Amino acid sequence: MIAELLFATFFGLLLLGVHRKVIARIQRRPGPPVWQEILHMLKFSFKTTWVPKTASATLFVGVVLVAIGIWTAALFVVLSGGSLLILFAIYMLHKIVEHGFGLSSGSPYGKFGGVRSVISAASEIPLFVSVAAIAVFTHSLLISDIIAYQALNGPLLFTIPLAAVAMYVVLLSKMPFGPFSIVESKELVSGYKTEHFGLWRAGLEVCNGLKTYVLLLTFILVFVGSMPIWMILIGMLLIIISLSFVCALSPMLSPYDTVTVQTLIAGIMVAYVAVLGVMS
Amino acid sequence: MKKQYALALALVAAGSGIAAMVLNMVHILPDWAYMGVLVIAFPLFVLGLGLYWMAREGEADIPFMGY
Numbered sequence: 001m002i003a004e005l006l007f008a009t010f011f012g013l014l015l016l017g018v019h020r021k022v023i024a025r026i027q028r029r030p031g032p033p034v035w036q037e038i039l040h041m042l043k044f045s046f047k048t049t050w051v052p053k054t055a056s057a058t059l060f061v062g063v064v065l066v067a068i069g070i071w072t073a074a075l076f077v078v079l080s081g082g083s084l085l086i087l088f089a090i091y092m093l094h095k096i097v098e099h100g101f102g103l104s105s106g107s108p109y110g111k112f113g114g115v116r117s118v119i120s121a122a123s124e125i126p127l128f129v130s131v132a133a134i135a136v137f138t139h140s141l142l143i144s145d146i147i148a149y150q151a152l153n154g155p156l157l158f159t160i161p162l163a164a165v166a167m168y169v170v171l172l173s174k175m176p177f178g179p180f181s182i183v184e185s186k187e188l189v190s191g192y193k194t195e196h197f198g199l200w201r202a203g204l205e206v207c208n209g210l211k212t213y214v215l216l217l218t219f220i221l222v223f224v225g226s227m228p229i230w231m232i233l234i235g236m237l238l239i240i241i242s243l244s245f246v247c248a249l250s251p252m253l254s255p256y257d258t259v260t261v262q263t264l265i266a267g268i269m270v271a272y273v274a275v276l277g278v279m280s
Numbered sequence: 281m282k283k284q285y286a287l288a289l290a291l292v293a294a295g296s297g298i299a300a301m302v303l304n305m306v307h308i309l310p311d312w313a314y315m316g317v318l319v320i321a322f323p324l325f326v327l328g329l330g331l332y333w334m335a336r337e338g339e340a341d342i343p344f345m346g347y
Binding site: 001002005045046047048049061064065066067068069072073076080198199202203206 | 297298301304311314315318319320322323324326327329330331333334
C-alpha cells in the first residue's frame with residue numbers, strides 16, 4: 001500500500017505535467033517539462049514558509065493535512081474495490097476542504113476562491129446521476145461488483161455512454177486550466193490557494209497528484225473494467241491528453257455559465273437515467 | 281516549529297506506516313487498520329518532512345490584497 005500511495009502521488013503529478021505540456025504545445029508554446037509538477041512539489045518544500053497574520057493557524061495548517069488524508073483514503077477505497085458512495089462523499093469533503101483553504105487565510109482572493117468552490121459543487125450533480133445509471137445496470141455501487149459485472153457483460157462505456165460522458169465532464173471540471181476551473185480563475189490570483197505557499201502548497205500538490213490519479217483510475221475501472229496495470233496507465237494518459245485538448249481549445253466560462261452548463265448536463269442525464277430505468 | 285521536532289514528526293509518521301505494513305504482512309493488522317494508519321501517517325509525514333526541509337520560517341505578513 002505504501003508503494004501504491006507513493007506511485008499514485010508521483011504518477012498523478014506526472015499526468016498533471018503532461019496536461020500542462022499538451023496544452024502548451026496546442027497553443028504553440030514550448031511549455032514546461034512533463035515532470036514540472038513533481039519539481040513544483042519539491043521546490044515548494046524548500047521555500048520559506050509562514051502562516052499569514054490574518055489566518056486561523058489551526059485551520060490554515062489542518063486543512064492541508066485533511067486534503068492529503070482524504071485523497072489517501074480515496075485511493076484505498078478504489079484499490080480495495082470499495083463503494084462509489086464513499087468515494088463521492090470524499091469528493092464532497094474535498095469541496096469543504098477547498099472552502100476551508102480559502103476561508104482560513106483571511107485573504108479576499110482566498111475567500112472568493114472558497115466561495116467559488118461551493119458554487120462549483122454543481123459539477124457534482126452529473127456525477128450522482130451517472131452513479132444512478134451505473135446502479136440501474138449493476139445493482140451495486142461497490143467498485144469490485146462493477147468490475148465483475150463488466151467482466152461478464154462488457155464495458156459500461158458501451159452500455160451507458162452518456163453516463164461516461166457525464167463522468168468525463170466531472171473529470172474536466174476538476175482539471176486545471178479547463179472551462180469549469182472557476183476556483184483557480186486568474187482574476188482571483190490563485191483562488192483558494194493564494195496564501196498557501198511554501199510547504200503548504202507542496203502539501204496541496206501532493207493532494208492534487210493523488211486526486212488526479214484517483215479520478216482517472218475510477219473512471220477506467222467503472223467504465224472499462226479491470227485491465228493489466230500498464231494498460232490502465234496508458235488509458236489514464238490517453239484520457240488526460242483528451243482532457244488537455246478540451247482545456248486548450250475552450251475558454252474558461254464565467255461562474256454562472258459553468259453552473260448553467262453543468263445543471264443542463266445533469267438534467268439531460270436525469271432524463272437518460274429515467275429512460276434507462278423504465279426500459280430495464 | 282523547531283527542525284528537530286519536524287524531523288521527529290516525519291520519522292514517527294514514517295515509522296508508524298512501516299510498522300503497520302510489517303504487521304499487515306504477518307497478518308496481525310487487518311487491511312482496513314493498515315489503511316487507516318496510512319491515511320493519518322502519510323499527511324503527517326509529508327508536512328513533517330517539508331517542515332524539516334524548508335528554508336526558514338519567515339515572519340508572518342498580511343495577505344496579498346491586490347495592486
